[in-house]
């Protein structure tokens with residue numbers, strides 16, 4: 319179906335997604351075809367040859383709204399012809415049902431259900447959605463010879479000592495290239511956190527199964543729709559726009575000199591309903607503890623800082639028993655984590 323700019327669902331894809339509007343399978347605009355793959359998922363194929371397949375996801379957690387607003391604005395600019403699409407692009411609004419409820423998830427944390435783990439239990443809203451998202455990504459990443467990038471955009475529950483940071487999925491076989499990290503630093507990323515083990519997260523899925531340069535990217539603190547200061551994400555917006563526009567970006571590796579690197583040293587798992595942290599609710603991500611300091615406690619166990627210094631990231635005592643309650647990280651040098 320050929321669409322005029324005025325009637326394109328891309329003008330407000332967020333509204334169309336939340337309303338669960340019935341969309342045509344495809345629309346054609348002057349320079350591209352947009353395919354509406356499933357609710358909140360649109361694939362854009364430019365008419366001209368491209369070199370890179372880009373996945374941008376947001377709203378995997380429904381209340382993390384700033385990245386959703388950024389993606390909606392990018393799509394709007396594409397629809398209006400203000401941003402030329404010169405690379406294949408898949409944009410995913412992860413969890414529309416949770417967005418409507420303004421919650422992190424409805425039944426279960428979607429970002430623990432990738433790599434097929436959604437099929438290993440009773441089906442629910444997030445398990446079905448994880449399967450749908452995986453199918454869309456597999457259909458998009460058809461050509462292994464092409465460069466693949468996936469930025470999974472989030473915001474954190476609490477404030478962070480590094481406002482914007484990236485979680486690097488565990489990929490011991492491939493390692494990390496400085497140019498890939500420098501691109502993120504250009505986009506405003508202040509710290510990198512290298513995972514020490516496989517996970518069932520979306521970024522790990524794209525990294526492991528498709529060899530994509532995939533990252534979970536944290537972009538500040540959770541806020542409601544309309545309450546985000548998007549000017550704080552200006553650098554990200556610029557880099558994403560330039561990537562979509564097909565610019566060959568060659569960031570200066572020197573930009574990494576201003577960035578902090580951390581390695582995950584261990585995961586603190588919630589072991590009992592009585593589990594709680596020793597610190598105040600408002601404690602920021604990357605707060606450091608000294609050796610021997612109490613970090614968390616339950617009726618069956620106490621967790622102490624067991625390195626000279628450890629910082630905690632994503633502490634959340636409200637997760638179900640058996641799940642990650644926090645990551646402990648230690649500072650490392652770029653040489654320890656990069657090729």
Ligand SMILES: O=C(O)CCC(=O)N[C@@H](CCC(=O)O)C(=O)O
Pocket residue numbers: 379429472473474475476485517519521534631632633634
């Ligand atoms: O602020 C928090 O506690 C959670 C923020 C968030 O959603 N983080 C992601 C990180 C995923 C990863 O480790 O790659 C998550 O917990 O799913």
Ligand SMILES: [Zn+2]
Pocket residue numbers: 378379382472473
């Ligand atoms: Zn999140």
